Amino acid sequence: MVESARPSAQDEVVEITRSLIRIDTSNDGSGAASANEAPAAAYVAQLLAEVGVESRIYESAPGRANLVARIPGRDRTLPALILHGHLDVVPAAAEDWSVDPFAAELIDGMIWGRGAVDMKNMDAMILTAVRELVRSGEQPPRDLIVAMFADEEAGGLFGAQWMVDNHPEEFEGAGWAISEVGGFSTTVAGTRAYLVQTAEKGMAWLGLTAQGTAGHGSQTNSDNAVLHLAQALARIGEHDWGRSYHPSTLELLEGVARLNGTTFDPEDPAPTLAALGDAAKFVTGTLATTVNPTVLRAGYKDNVIPSTASARIDVRTLPGQHYETIVKLQELAGEKVSLERGIEFESMHAPADAPLVALMGELLREADPGAEVFPYMLPAGTDNKALARLGVSGYGFAPLRLPEELDFTGMFHGVDERVPVSALHFGLDVLGALIRRF
Numbered sequence: 118m119v120e121s122a123r124p125s126a127q128d129e130v131v132e133i134t135r136s137l138i139r140i141d142t143s144n145d146g147s148g149a150a151s152a153n154e155a156p157a158a159a160y161v162a163q164l165l166a167e168v169g170v171e172s173r174i175y176e177s178a179p180g181r182a183n184l185v186a187r188i189p190g191r192d193r194t195l196p197a198l199i200l201h202g203h204l205d206v207v208p209a210a211a212e213d214w215s216v217d218p219f220a221a222e223l224i225d226g227m228i229w230g231r232g233a234v235d236m237k238n239m240d241a242m243i244l245t246a247v248r249e250l251v252r253s254g255e256q257p258p259r260d261l262i263v264a265m266f267a268d269e270e271a272g273g274l275f276g277a278q279w280m281v282d283n284h285p286e287e288f289e290g291a292g293w294a295i296s297e298v299g300g301f302s303t304t305v306a307g308t309r310a311y312l313v314q315t316a317e318k319g320m321a322w323l324g325l326t327a328q329g330t331a332g333h334g335s336q337t338n339s340d341n342a343v344l345h346l347a348q349a350l351a352r353i354g355e356h357d358w359g360r361s362y363h364p365s366t367l368e369l370l371e372g373v374a375r376l377n378g379t380t381f382d383p384e385d386p387a388p389t390l391a392a393l394g395d396a397a398k399f400v401t402g403t404l405a406t407t408v409n410p411t412v413l414r415a416g417y418k419d420n421v422i423p424s425t426a427s428a429r430i431d432v433r434t435l436p437g438q439h440y441e442t443i444v445k446l447q448e449l450a451g452e453k454v455s456l457e458r459g460i461e462f463e464s465m466h467a468p469a470d471a472p473l474v475a476l477m478g479e480l481l482r483e484a485d486p487g488a489e490v491f492p493y494m495l496p497a498g499t500d501n502k503a504l505a506r507l508g509v510s511g512y513g514f515a516p517l518r519l520p521e522e523l524d525f526t527g528m529f530h531g532v533d534e535r536v537p538v539s540a541l542h543f544g545l546d547v548l549g550a551l552i553r554r555f
C-alpha cells in the first residue's frame with residue numbers, strides 16, 4: 118500500500134512550497150538576466166544539506182543557478198532515476214490576481230501563488246519525499262538524481278539544455294526521469310482519471326520576413342511588404358494540418374469514452390474531449406500540428422510603406438511531422454517571404470509500456486482506489502526534452518488528486534494559480550512510494 122507521510126512531512130511539503138513561491142524567480146524570457154534562480158537554489162541546497170545530501174550548483178550566467186544532487190542506490194548498475202523540477206516561474210501581473218502572487222497565502226486549504234502549480238509544488242514534493250527517504254535511513258533501489266533547473270519557462274537555454282551541454286557527467290547512468298505536467302487527476306463521468314505524460318509535441322519558434330519596395334503611402338505600390346506578409350500568414354492560417362492520433366492519444370480518448378459510456382469516434386472527437394473536462398485544453402492541442410502567429414512587426418508611419426515586415430510563429434509539431442511541417446511552411450510563405458529557423462525542439466515520446474509507467478499506475482490506483490490511469494501527450498514541452506538528448510526516458514508525473522471543480526489546466530501560467538494542500542499530501546505519498554519501489 119501507499120503509506121501516508123508522517124504529519125511532520127505533510128507540514129514540510131506545504132512549507133517548502135510556500136517558501137519557494139515567496140522567492141520571486143520570475144522569468145520574462147528576455148535572456149541571461151531574465152530570472153534569478155540563485156536564492157531558490159541556495160534554499161534547496163540547504164534543505165538537502167540538512168539531511169546530509171551534498172549538492173552542486175552550476176550557474177549558466179550570473180544568478181542563473183542549476184542544482185544537482187545524487188543519492189546512491191542499492192544497485193548502482195541500474196539506470197538512475199532523475200527527479201527534476203524547474204525553479205523559475207512565468208511573471209505574474211499582481212493587479213490581475215485576488216492575492217499577492219508571491220505571498221504564498223494559505224486560504225481554505227489551498228496555497229495561492231505563482232508556481233503553486235507550475236511547478237514549485239512538485240519541487241517541494243520531490244524535496245520532501247527525498248528528505249523523508251534519507252531520514253529513514255533506507256537506500257533507494259537505484260541512484261536518484263535530484264535536479265532543479267533554471268530557465269525552463271524560456272526553453273531551458275540557461276537551464277536543462279545548458280546542463281546537458283556543459284555537465285552531462287551529472288546525469289551519467291541515468292535512464293529515467295520524472296517531472297511536471299502529468300500525474301494529475303481529471304474527473305470523467307464521476308471517475309477520477311490520472312493522466313501520465315508520456316510524450317511531448319515538438320516546437321519551433323520561427324520568423325517570417327517579407328521584403329518589398331518602400332515608398333510614399335499615396336502612391337501605387339504592387340510590392341508592399343505588409344501585404345506580402347499578410348497574405349503569407351493567411352495562407353498559413355488557412356492550411357489544414359490534418360488530424361492524426363498518436364497511440365497515447367488514442368489510448369486516452371478510447372479510455373475516456375469508455376468511462377463516459379460511449380465509444381470513441383476518430384471522425385468526431387469533440388464529445389470525448391468534452392468528457393475530459395478542463396484537461397481537454399491539453400489534449401485538444403495534440404490532435405494535429407498547430408501553427409499560431411504570435412508577433413507582428415512592420416512600419417513606423419502612416420504614410421510610409423516599409424520595405425520589410427516580419428512576424429513570429431509558434432509551431433507545435435506531432436511526432437514524425439517536424440521537418441515536413443517546416444518544408445510546408447516554407448512553401449506557404451511564398452516567394453516574397455523568407456522563413457527563418459529559430460529555437461526548435463523535436464517531439465519526444467517515452468515508452469508507455471515501461472515498468473516505470475506500470476508502477477505509476479499501480480501506485481495511483483493504490484492511493485486512490487477506483488481511479489483510472491491513462492497516458493497522454495503534452496502539446497507543449499518540458500525539460501524532459503533536454504534530458505532526452507542523453508537517452509533518458511522522461512515522463513510528466515507530478516501526482517495530484519484534484520477536486521472536480523478546480524480548473525487545473527487553466528492555472529498553468531494563469532491568474533490565481535493555486536494548489537490544494539490535500540493534493541500535495543497525496544503527491545508526496547505517491548512519490549515517496551515510487552522512489553522506494555522503483
Ligand SMILES: [Zn+2]
Pocket residue numbers: 203235236269297
Ligand atoms: Zn513548468
